[in-house]
Amino acid sequence: MKKKKKYGFRKLINDIHLWIGLISGIIVFIVCLTGTILTFEHEIKALFSESLEITPSGKKISLTELKENLSKELGKEAIISSVTLQEKSTAPYEFRVKQSPKERRGTTYFVDPYTGASLVPKKTSADDFMFSMFKLHRWLLVDSKIGRPIVGIATILFLILSISGIVLWFPKKLKWKNFKAGFKIKTKANWKRVNHDLHNTLGFYSCILILIMGLTGLCWSFEGYRNGLSVVMGTKVFGNRGGNQVNTVTHENLPTISYEKAMAIADQSLPYQGKTAINFPNTNNAYYSIRKYNEDNWSPVTSDQVLIDIYGNVLKKELFAEKPLNVQIASLIKPIHTGEIYGVFSKILYFLACLIGTSLPITGTLIWLNKMKKKKRA
Numbered sequence: 096m097k098k099k100k101k102y103g104f105r106k107l108i109n110d111i112h113l114w115i116g117l118i119s120g121i122i123v124f125i126v127c128l129t130g131t132i133l134t135f136e137h138e139i140k141a142l143f144s145e146s147l148e149i150t151p152s153g154k155k156i157s158l159t160e161l162k163e164n165l166s167k168e169l170g171k172e173a174i175i176s177s178v179t180l181q182e183k184s185t186a187p188y189e190f191r192v193k194q195s196p197k198e199r200r201g202t203t204y205f206v207d208p209y210t211g212a213s214l215v216p217k218k219t220s221a222d223d224f225m226f227s228m229f230k231l232h233r234w235l236l237v238d239s240k241i242g243r244p245i246v247g248i249a250t251i252l253f254l255i256l257s258i259s260g261i262v263l264w265f266p267k268k269l270k271w272k273n274f275k276a277g278f279k280i281k282t283k284a285n286w287k288r289v290n291h292d293l294h295n296t297l298g299f300y301s302c303i304l305i306l307i308m309g310l311t312g313l314c315w316s317f318e319g320y321r322n323g324l325s326v327v328m329g330t331k332v333f334g335n336r337g338g339n340q341v342n343t344v345t346h347e348n349l350p351t352i353s354y355e356k357a358m359a360i361a362d363q364s365l366p367y368q369g370k371t372a373i374n375f376p377n378t379n380n381a382y383y384s385i386r387k388y389n390e391d392n393w394s395p396v397t398s399d400q401v402l403i404d405i406y407g408n409v410l411k412k413e414l415f416a417e418k419p420l421n422v423q424i425a426s427l428i429k430p431i432h433t434g435e436i437y438g439v440f441s442k443i444l445y446f447l448a449c450l451i452g453t454s455l456p457i458t459g460t461l462i463w464l465n466k467m468k469k470k471k472r473a
Contacts, residue, residue, distance in 0.1 A: 112259040115252050120456035122249035127452035129232035134446040143221035147214050148185040155208040158354040177374045247316025254309045257302050264299045294458035297451045304448035311432035330425045341410050352407040361385040364401045395438045396430040
């Protein structure tokens with residue numbers, strides 16, 4: 096008569112991994128599948144949308160005139176809050192327009208800087224599809240107050256699954272020959288063994304990126320988590336959303352500078368080529384907030400910033416490279432989560448990791464079903 100095996104630590108971890116996987120499997124599958132698609136969101140949209148490239152001819156119209164013309168076209172209620180100037184000469188100017196001061200994002204209007212003509216991109220089915228994927232990823236297509244915490248709880252469970260999966264990946268006897276099996280997929284074995292290796296090996300290779308995506312993704316699900324992470328990091332996550340706190344003094348007798356002059360001052364402070372985003376002065380902030388993205392930088396999403404008051408004085412200059420490491424990481428939470436941090440290279444890695452994450456609930460369920468069949472036969 097065989098002795099009954101003791102219920103040890105490994106068995107406990109296995110049961111936790113199993114039941115959490117069965118409980119959260121469907122939501123994890125949906126979140127990972129939509130995350131896989133959203134990794135290349137901009138590229139998919141660009142593939143289906145018409146090209147807005149312009150033909151350079153003659154001299155560019157001044158930014159002041161372009162903004163005034165667009166303001167007349169849209170009416171007094173429209174607030175033109177910012178403009179983005181791409182490095183390519185064939186790219187139009189991108190004006191951000193809000194219908195009210197409370198509006199957060201606004202609408203983008205593309206303008207030909209040589210003719211002043213507004214270029215209106217046609218909305219494609221890809222835009223609607225990607226927005227649906229975004230809502231499914233963040234809120235499961237239900238009200239955000241309900242869907243956001245559900246996705247957040249599923250993310251926490253997925254993090255527990257990842258950690259318990261790493262523990263189970265390690266062999267009982269820590270010898271190199273036992274480790275080797277966990278690094279490869281035995282393709283010539285039967286389908287059950289292949290399925291097990293797909294779950295075990297691919298899960299191990301993707302676990303680091305899955306943990307990164309999960310830990311950063313919780314910032315959007317729970318405010319308490321985001322505040323706690325801010326305390327741990329020693330700086331506020333998403334801290335720049337409220338704008339910059341800069342004291343300015345208005346002088347009625349002093350002449351104000353033009354938009355072109357503000358850009359020239361910014362180029363002197365940040366003397367390199369790259370995309371430039373300009374936030375115009377408004378009733379709350381009497382200064383220009385200009386961000387510049389160095390095209391030769393290690394990351395396409397990092398930027399330097401200079402604040403210039405309406406009289407041409409540089410109020411503040413922030414270089415990303417000079418910020419403390421914790422501040423750099425906190426400001427990059429979103430691109431770290433989406434995979435945009437290193438451009439196309441990191442996007443490919445995130446795409447593969449999300450694809451593996453999508454497969455894990457399927458392969459894991461098949462492993463469980465096979466074990467249940469074995470028990471019935473026994």
